[in-house]
Amino acid sequence: MNYVYSSIMDYLRPSPVAEMLKMASDPELLSFAGGMPDATLFPVEHLRESFDLSLREHGAKALQYSVAEGLPSLRQKICDRMLRAGIDCEIENVLLTQGGTQGIDLSAAIFLDRGDTILCENPTYMGAMGPFDVRDVNYVSVDMDEEGMRMDALEQRLREHPEAKLIYVIPDFQNPTGVTMTVERRRRIVELAREYDVLILEDNPYRELRFDHDELPAIKSFDTEGRVIFLGTFSKTLCPGMRLGWVVAEKEVINNMTTLRAATDMQCSSIAMYAADFFLEHADFDGHIRTVRDAYAMKKERMIEVMQATFPQDVSFTNPDGGIFLWLTFPQKVDAGLMLRELVIPKARAAYMPGEAFYCQAPHRNTCRLNYSGRTLEEIERGISAMGEVFRQVF
Ligand SMILES: Cc1ncc(COP(=O)(O)O)c(C=O)c1O
Missing domain, CATH: 3.40.640.10 (Type I PLP-dependent aspartate aminotransferase-like (Major domain))
Structure with a gap:
């Protein structure tokens, strides 16, 4: 069948980072490229109860x-x-x-x-x-x-x-x-x-x-x-x-x-x-949010400590007051996508998200995003210090 698609499909550009994301999804790799919340913090039991009680109390109405x-x-x-x-x-x-x-x-x-x-x-x-x-x-x-x-x-x-x-x-x-x-x-x-x-x-x-x-x-x-x-x-x-x-x-x-x-x-x-x-x-939603917040604050702190200890001076980074991401800026000449493919993935066995994907006009290729919510403290220590070692060899 020769499909003739609508013009919308012309505007759906394949993402330049799709290939890198595929590489970063290797389970052997410590990826900080995504934006996953920490699934171990999902209130599974309370949600199971909430689904159960919804069906008990509302019956078929909850399925209508x-x-x-x-x-x-x-x-x-x-x-x-x-x-x-x-x-x-x-x-x-x-x-x-x-x-x-x-x-x-x-x-x-x-x-x-x-x-x-x-x-x-x-x-x-x-x-x-x-x-x-x-x-x-x-x-x-x-x-x-x-x-x-x-x-x-x-x-x-x-x-x-x-x-x-x-x-x-x-x-x-x-x-x-x-x-x-x-x-x-x-x-x-x-x-x-x-x-x-x-x-x-x-x-x-x-x-x-x-x-x-x-x-x-x-x-x-x-x-x-x-x-x-x-x-x-x-x-x-x-x-x-x-x-x-x-x-x-x-x-x-x-x-x-x-x-x-x-x-x-x-x-x-x-x-x-x-x-x-x-x-x-x-459920205590505010209490749950405090638990999530405290866990992410600790992960961010650990990531910052490891970056301060292992990254070269000319890599700068943001230090957020909340959320799940921080942002690195490398020296001007660095192409973060290239460095990811050629050095960081093979040598550090870790990955970040190259910054170029986040620009709607001229991309700054010397940037990248790191996510801290989706990894354990131990993985943060291991993955970020391995990245630091690679950066020290490059800069
Ligand atoms: C800035 C921003 N907006 C919107 C979303 C969409 O989230 P969801 O559709 O899962 O609610 C995200 C998710 O990462 C986000 O970072």
């Missing part, structure tokens, strides 16, 4: 079709939790989605036409580029520093691109850099979005994984006119396999997203929604 917006009682619990981020919303402002990924896709689908301009952090989350790529958007990148997206750079880009429609931003423990945007910049980005009349898509999967201070107010907390669409997910705090996330936005936006999702995947899994609702009602 539900409403496209998602279970009202779970949406109400999300509203209650959103108050901690400074977001005051009602259940009509909340749509449950299949993870944060569907929130990105629905936002792109209802707002972006082919050729529309969007602004992204430089670097940005490569998983978001799939939904944006298939809409053939025009990417404009905005430089970051240790306080997140730079507001002077954003203003300049907005001036250069008055046609820009949306800013995509990850303010807390950004994927890939681990950097957090300051409160001042959160306030400012909303002011700039108003001044230049653009939407903000605030993608915030890691907000509750802050190691030692209180969580910062979300960008959406400064929004008074419905300009910010907030995306949340249970993937990193509970588990990714239930595929539960949410969008918080104006009712009109939620209604449009709901109409579209009803036409594509109808709804989230009923039983998964009931079980998550049960879990939030009866």
Whole structure:
């Protein structure tokens, strides 16, 4: 059969790192390339009980079709939790989605036409580029520093691109850099979005994984006119396999997203929604998040200690206050992808994710991302010090 595919398929570029990821998936290899939560921390017993009790209490209803917006009682619990981020919303402002990924896709689908301009952090989350790529958007990148997206750079880009429609931003423990945007910049980005009349898509999967201070107010907390669409997910705090996330936005936006999702995947899994609702009602979710946070804080600390002890001086790295990733910058001349293939995988038997995958415009090839959540303390020590040994031979 000679299949004639739709034009969307032209925009789905095979990822330049797909081959490297395949190499990194060798079980013999200590890979820090992915973004897996620590599965040993999944609250398996409590979730088993939650599924069980959902079926006992709700019976066939938990297995029946539900409403496209998602279970009202779970949406109400999300509203209650959103108050901690400074977001005051009602259940009509909340749509449950299949993870944060569907929130990105629905936002792109209802707002972006082919050729529309969007602004992204430089670097940005490569998983978001799939939904944006298939809409053939025009990417404009905005430089970051240790306080997140730079507001002077954003203003300049907005001036250069008055046609820009949306800013995509990850303010807390950004994927890939681990950097957090300051409160001042959160306030400012909303002011700039108003001044230049653009939407903000605030993608915030890691907000509750802050190691030692209180969580910062979300960008959406400064929004008074419905300009910010907030995306949340249970993937990193509970588990990714239930595929539960949410969008918080104006009712009109939620209604449009709901109409579209009803036409594509109808709804989230009923039983998964009931079980998550049960879990939030009866288990100690905050206590569970504290356990996850403490474990990740310890892993990050260990990774930083080993890097400080074994990496050459001219490799710099971020030291995140939360989340699951940190970011390395090698000397300018280094191609991190090449070094991974030719030296790090064969000699250190370890892997990182080359940074080039995270740039929507000109990639900085001398960068890479490391994940610490998915490995044990012992594996972190072994894999990172082996990488350090290779780096010391190269630089
Ligand atoms: C920045 C960011 N957004 C969204 C997601 C999507 O997560 P999920 O669809 O599993 O909720 C991730 C997952 O790694 C992420 O890092």
